[in-house]
Amino acid sequence: MGCGNCASGKDGKPKGCKSNGNCGTDGCNNLTVFNWLSNMSLPSGQKEFDIVEIRYKNGRKGFYKNTDKLSLQIGDIVATEADAGHDIGAVTLMGELVRVQMKKKRVKDNHEIKKVYRKASQKDIDVWQTARQREDAIKTKAREIAIRLNLRMKISDIEFQGDASKATFYYTAEKRVDFRQLIKEFAYEFKTRVEMKQIGLREEASRLGGIGSCGRELCCSTWLTDFRSVSTSAARYQQLSLNPQKLAGQCGKLKCCLNYELDSYLDALKDFPKKNVKLKTKKGTAICQKIDIFKGSLWYAYENKGMDWHELTTEQVKKIIKAEKEAKPVTGLENFSAKLEPESKTKNFENVVGQDSLTRFDRPGKKRKKNKKQNHA
Secondary structure, three states: OOOOOOOOOOOOOOOOOOOOOOOOOOOOHOOOOOOOOOOOOOOOOOOOOOOOEEEEEHEEEEEOOOOOOOOOOOOOEEEEOOOOOOEEEEEEOOHHHHHHHHHHHHOOOOOOEEEEEEEOOOOHHHHHHHHHHHHHHHHHHHHHHHHHHHOEEEEEEEEEEEOOOOEEEEEEEEOOOOOOHHHHHHHHHHOOOOEEEOOOHHHHHHHOOEEOOOOOOOOHHHOOOOOOOOHHHHHOOOOOOHHHHHHEEOOEEHHHHHHOOOOHHHHHHOOOOOOOOOEEEEEEEEEEEEEEEEEEEEEEEEOOOOOOOEEEEEEHHHHHHHHHHHHOOOOOOOHHHHHHHHHHHOOOOOOOOOOOOOOOOOOOOOOOOOHHHHHHH
């Protein structure tokens, strides 16, 4: 198939790395699955699973039966069955791991699964490549037509079927769009069958790709296959500021990575007292102002002294709550906060300004020889 850097030649193989989409270093391996069963032989008498996984443009995948027992390898370009005509894709997974993937994606092995026709011939690949080269120009023209018809929609991507008999237009819209006139104009302008498919903002980001705020490619366009709901509570549990500009991803929704470490934070918070629990002492009632999950510390302040914070550990807070329940309240928070280690109470900072020079990596310049005239003078 080829990644964005090396592109694809007429034979369907990448022009640069020549590894037929299996270089493992760039966009060729996006959303691929490592076949950890490839070097294991099947038990005696068991037949190889006859369904293979085929990948198309932008990570779209499907499962197809190899009914004709074709000799296929990962990376082979094949022609597959479509609703009308055939499509062209690349084999990405074979063997028993396909059965596991089908179970994970809840795909049943029944008569509805389409089949692999054949290995793609040179003519099939030429038609397929010619159709793909038209996609960018058609996308620009399609957007102009949608704007002229005053349709509140955004055409984000176009994908031609392998035999160039059908073009699928992927679009996003906030409300329902009446695109009956749009389809007529598309069919007249582009001379092909037209299919409109609405996708969400997360799906749009996964198809188009991009670079996240972390400096890496978007997770949804490289390895993330399922989109779980992300709520603002995930940011609250991780003590993150609720800044929409920082919490939103390329799609405008909350970042999927907010869920990655959420379970670890929830497990750590089980040892913490609830934040809304007030500490009642003889000196007064204290309210929780801040918690630090990594240090296991909580900061409390008396209701009448909001600027005077006292740092306590989780064990100390539990002792104070237990003493209150036993009707033996403690004198005050000062006695507990004074028991902290000196390193946690006072931190010695070192002045590092001026230790490193901005020109420390520059090559030392050659000293210029003084002018002889100046020496004589």
